[in-house]
Amino acid sequence: MPELPEVETIRNTLKRFVLNRTIEVVKVYWGKIIKKPDDVEHFKQLLIGQTIHDIKRKGKFLLFELGDYTLISHLRMEGKYSVHYKDEPLKKHTHVIFSFTTEEELRYNDVRKFGTMHIVKKGEELLQKPLIQLGPDPFEKAFSAEYFYKKLKATNRSIKSVLLDQTIVAGLGNIYVDETLFKARIHPLKKANKLTKKEVQEIRKQAISTLEEAVAQGGTTIRSYVNSQGEMGMFQQELSVYGQENKACPTCDKPITKMKVGGRGTHVCLNCQKL
């Protein structure tokens, strides 16, 4: 489900309901979501008594900053957070509950159970899994034109697979890669090290502006994504190619083609994006 704009929207909508809440009870109904510590009881015990001081984001990861630890959460395809009164009935796929000292609790819901949670000591987030190999967030200074060009020069993989690689830049997924490459007029199978400096700069610029616009629209709802208040995103109205197979290209009116790149469904205007 969520890429950077959706995770950022979840962060923003969630913050006002969980900041300064203290965890009193933790329930885990699907233990495989908990990756660290490996013992689920230990996971619960570390969280009890901890207060949520802030929620940050890096790429597609949410970072719940607690007093002594950071809870690092990845939503993968279908993960969702929402806050409920404790007496509200659980939804079908609620797998983890963080119950506060107030009347409310934070619930993690995940139809496909792919999501992950790690607890790490505060200050050691970047030194270990799951963030250690993560590249810069596109909104960070570290994602500079020079950095990006250097990384692309160093590989002859297709540009689409490189943009999906979270160790290069963290936050783009299938929707925003297709949209970015369309706006930059680059074919997804183009080899990264064959791109000119100008083309690389254009890809970087379009990636950042597409993500910014999607954040402003509250993310993209194609199938099931909603923010932590159950609201849909609006960016799906702005999509040029993703999910637009056989529809007219907004630039040239030729039909959008769907193909397979790196095993992922890939949407492209073959007239505007030449190989």
Added chain:
DNA sequence: CACTATGTTGGTTG
């Protein structure tokens, strides 16, 4: 009913 696809990523294989 069978088969495919899905906003992710980690591991294996060749």
Added chain:
DNA sequence: TCAACCAACATAGT
């Protein structure tokens, strides 16, 4: 080094 494939899991569409 990299592409291809599979795995995790549930659901919707053809």
